[in-house]
Amino acid sequence: MKERIRQILREEYQGTIDYTPEQMENVLFEIYKDNLRGETPIYLKGIINIYTIGEKLNNDTNWSLLNFFDTNRILKEEIIKDLKRIQFDSVEEGLKILFSDKKKLDRYLNIVWNTVKKGLISENDFVNRLKSNNRVVNYTGEPGTKEDKFRGIDVKVGNVGIQVKPSNQVIIENGKHIVIVIGTKMPSYKSKSDVNYLAFHNEEDNIFYIFKNSNYTQEYNSDKKINTLVFDGKASKI
Numbered sequence: 001m002k003e004r005i006r007q008i009l010r011e012e013y014q015g016t017i018d019y020t021p022e023q024m025e026n027v028l029f030e031i032y033k034d035n036l037r038g039e040t041p042i043y044l045k046g047i048i049n050i051y052t053i054g055e056k057l058n059n060d061t062n063w064s065l066l067n068f069f070d071t072n073r074i075l076k077e078e079i080i081k082d083l084k085r086i087q088f089d090s091v092e093e094g095l096k097i098l099f100s101d102k103k104k105l106d107r108y109l110n111i112v113w114n115t116v117k118k119g120l121i122s123e124n125d126f127v128n129r130l131k132s133n134n135r136v137v138n139y140t141g142e143p144g145t146k147e148d149k150f151r152g153i154d155v156k157v158g159n160v161g162i163q164v165k166p167s168n169q170v171i172i173e174n175g176k177h178i179v180i181v182i183g184t185k186m187p188s189y190k191s192k193s194d195v196n197y198l199a200f201h202n203e204e205d206n207i208f209y210i211f212k213n214s215n216y217t218q219e220y221n222s223d224k225k226i227n228t229l230v231f232d233g234k235a236s237k238i
Contacts, residue, residue, distance in 0.1 A: 017083050019091045021070035027095045028066050035064070043144055051109055053143055056117065057124050063144035068112045073184075075111045118166040122201040123154045126164045126208055129238050130157065152192040160196045162210070163189050167200040170209050177209065177235050181227040185220045189213055198229075210236040 029036055032047045039045040047064040054061035069075060079095070082104060088094035098104050120143070130137050140147050141154040148154065153161040169180040179200050189195045190213065199210045216231040 017080055017091070019076075019079075019095065023091055024070040024095065027092050027099070028069060031096065031099060032064075032066065042146060044146060044149060046144055048144070053120060056113060057120060059124070061142055061144075063142070065109050065112050065116075067144065068116060069108065072112050072115060074115055075108055078108065078111060119164075122166040123164045125201065126162075126199055126238075127155055129208065130155070133238060147194075152187075152189050152195045155199075161194045162197045162199050163192075163195045163213075164199045164201070164208075167202050167209075169204060170200065170202040170207075177211070177231045179209070179227075179229040179231070181229070183225060183227070185222070186218070186227045186229075188218060208238050210238070 028047060032050060035047050035050045037043065037046060037048045044067075046067045048062040049064070051065045052062050053065065054063075056065075079098065082098050083091070083094045086094060086097055088097060099108075123141070127137055127139050135157055138156040138158070140156050142148065151161070152163050154164040155162040165181060165186070167179050168182045169178075171178040171180070181200075189198060192213070195213050197210050198213055199208050201208050211231045212233055215233050216229055218227070218229045220227050
């Protein structure tokens with residue numbers, strides 16, 4: 001009878017199966033409870049010291065890649081495909097079954113890393129370049145901090161907050177800088193009063209273009225998945 005119930009549930013989930021970010025987070029927090037850090041005035045609640053960003057960037061960042069699982073859309077597509085291939089009584093149970101498979105978990109971690117690495121590598125490189133130019137850097141926006149998530153700050157130089165982004169192209173036309181970022185829709189940082197500058201790493205010439213967080217337009221083409229920002233002011237470069 002139990003097997004029959006599983007089969008019926010399995011058939012009902014076909015094409016309609018889904019999970020919420022909260023369900024994903026709760027499952028991961030339960031599995032990795034020994035690596036769970038509680039919320040603090042500085043840090044978010046989350047998983048640390050396992051599958052860390054620091055292992056990828058060769059630094060001491062202890063924030064886990066598992067913390068990106070709940071909102072990663074590319075990963076969600078893969079997980080739903082895998083859920084449709086197994087039997088389970090609840091979505092939470094299905095997620096636990098998948099995460100107990102080391103090969104699947106490694107694949108999921110690689111998917112997440114490949115979607116976040118450009119941004120994280122850009123931030124790390126930007127900090128190193130500032131330091132090499134004898135700038136005193138207070139790097140407060142490390143992953144897992146509230147400043148990174150809520151205030152949009154990746155780097156601080158003194159009291160100046162900077163948001164760092166990778167970009168695919170920077171074009172200069174009629175005295176204006178056109179910044180192209182391919183991928184998901186970028187949030188608007190104009191309302192983030194603590195973000196004073198936006199720094200874009202241009203892949204073509206390996207230069208960071210730094211603009212004031214003002215006097216620019218921002219559009220997103222959802223069909224082509226292209227963000228276009230046009231800045232009126234001049235750019236600093238490092």
